Amino acid sequence: MSQSVLVTGGAGYIGSHACKALAQAGYVPVTYDNLSRGHRHAVRWGPLVEGEIADRTAVAAALKRHHVASVMHFAAFAYVGESGTDPALYYRNNVVGTLALLDAMREVGVDRIVFSSTCATYGLPEEMPIAETTPQRPVNPYGETKLAIERVLHWYGQAYGLRSVALRYFNASGCDRGGEIGEEHHPETHLIPLVLRAALGAADPISIFGIDYPTPDGTAIRDYIHVEDLASAHVRAIRYLAEGGASTALNLATGRGYSVREIIAAVARATGRDVPQREAPRRPGDPPALVADPRLARSVLGWQAECSDLDTIIGSALAWETRRHNEPAR
Ligand code: UDP
Numbered sequence: 001m002s003q004s005v006l007v008t009g010g011a012g013y014i015g016s017h018a019c020k021a022l023a024q025a026g027y028v029p030v031t032y033d034n035l036s037r038g039h040r041h042a043v044r045w046g047p048l049v050e051g052e053i054a055d056r057t058a059v060a061a062a063l064k065r066h067h068v069a070s071v072m073h074f075a076a077f078a079y080v081g082e083s084g085t086d087p088a089l090y091y092r093n094n095v096v097g098t099l100a101l102l103d104a105m106r107e108v109g110v111d112r113i114v115f116s117s118t119c120a121t122y123g124l125p126e127e128m129p130i131a132e133t134t135p136q137r138p139v140n141p142y143g144e145t146k147l148a149i150e151r152v153l154h155w156y157g158q159a160y161g162l163r164s165v166a167l168r169y170f171n172a173s174g175c176d177r178g179g180e181i182g183e184e185h186h187p188e189t190h191l192i193p194l195v196l197r198a199a200l201g202a203a204d205p206i207s208i209f210g211i212d213y214p215t216p217d218g219t220a221i222r223d224y225i226h227v228e229d230l231a232s233a234h235v236r237a238i239r240y241l242a243e244g245g246a247s248t249a250l251n252l253a254t255g256r257g258y259s260v261r262e263i264i265a266a267v268a269r270a271t272g273r274d275v276p277q278r279e280a281p282r283r284p285g286d287p288p289a290l291v292a293d294p295r296l297a298r299s300v301l302g303w304q305a306e307c308s309d310l311d312t313i314i315g316s317a318l319a320w321e322t323r324r325h326n327e328p329a330r
Contacts (some may be wrong), residue, residue, distance in 0.1 A: 003027045004027070004030055005071065005072055007074065010030075010042075011035055011039050014074055014230055015075075016039075018235070020181065021228070022235055022238070031043045039184055044181070054092075056103050063104060071101070071112070072113075073116060076116060081189070084141060090142055091145060094148075095145050102156060111161055116146075116169065117147075118143060119290050131293045132249055132251055164241075165237040165250065166249035167252050171225060173192050173224045173226060174226040175319070179319055179320065195267045196267055199276075204276075207278055213289075219259045223292050224310070233252050233301060253294045254292075257289060263314075266310050267318075270314045270318050
């Protein structure tokens, strides 16, 4: 059986870590990426096919040429704020692009896909921890586009026999502990790299978005999951589908939340430096707390977070940021 997996968005943050995990598990990750937001230098464990997911003919050709048996689909835009100001961009790329990818898969007869979904599909959940059965009511176009594809996958499964695992990530964080790849967003908006850069003197003081949340220290709580744990869940999902597993959607998380102030304190510990900080208004649409119930992924995939303790997340991200800080920009 073919061991090639087409990894759309394989040059991006989570996709590149998944490629490394696939290669380590004996698969050939074939990255399919237009490099609009990914990085050529992050493609290190298999071939790179440069192309648009919306280009059905090119996707079909790549699937055939590399004898692909299953797809991991990361390629998407993922800035919540940008999705609010330019929803057309998000619907076109994340929804219309994905429909073309699925058409290409149908054309070639590839019927297994692992899809990057998100806790943003839950919106402002009323129950905590969040289970897969918690109602999905996104509050921004980004979350809407991801939920739209979850629904597409459901109906394509019914009609066309496509089997899928939608993985709903909570807060992806940390970097490859081997130091080969890391988080490189332009612009960077995520908390942990920004706190690290503030501590290292490589960026402005960190703005704490909201200090009046109904949480123990007043700042927002998130469930941070190491990107290597995300990657290993994807490999397990590929295996699960290959073994005939039924379509499903799973939270990927630890079940433990940390507040913004706890993250800042952990960075201060790891760097031995005070973190320059300032208090700022809440970011619109940010829920007070997002913490998942991760048990379903454990029972379905036999997966659980193994390197998502806060010190490992911060330590691996610090090693990466320190290198970037000391190296010329790529
Ligand atoms: N956050 C913050 N300052 C920043 C960036 C983020 O206080 O400069 C907060 C944000 O409001 C949220 C948490 O940190 O409560 C995690 O934000 P991030 O953007 O990393 O991920 P999100 O939870 O939005 O997906």
